[in-house]
Amino acid sequence: MFKTNEYFDGNVKSIAFNTETLAATIGVMAVGDYEFGTSQREYMTVTSGQLNVILPGQITAKTFNEGETFIVEANLSFKVSAVVETSYLCKYED
Template identity: 65%
Template sequence: MFKTNEYFEGEVMSIGFNPEKGPATIGVMAVGEYEFGTSQKEFMTVTSGKMLVKLPGTDQWKDFKENETFIVEANEKFQVNVKEEISYICFYK
């Protein structure tokens, strides 16, 4: 069964599903700045567009473009800055 999620007053939306690799979400983000917290290790891949990401433990923003992945450990916070609407897929371990 699919599970829909809505964050930041509808600016970020995702659908959860369970492929063979394990739990995942596929979603979209509107232009804006967001901070997310993790409860599991996350592998996030940009599927269209690009976003700036500030990973835990760093003060540097890094660009992630289509087909690029970043990893955030469980129980961490990270920030994203989206300059154009983007889509992503996220796998949880």
């Protein structure tokens, strides 16, 4: 069954589900700045909108647009800025 998640006072919401191969979430972000931590390797794809992302070990942001994916290894954190309302798909790998 689906599990819903809400973060940052409701500014980020997601629904967890299982794909044929990996656990995943699909979600939305309001315009704003957020920091997330990972417990598993995470593949994050922007499905609409735009995110400026500071990946672990980096000091400058990289822009990811619709259809683009970035990867964050387990047990790290990363920062994102949603410059417009943005939707995303995350897949989690053990």
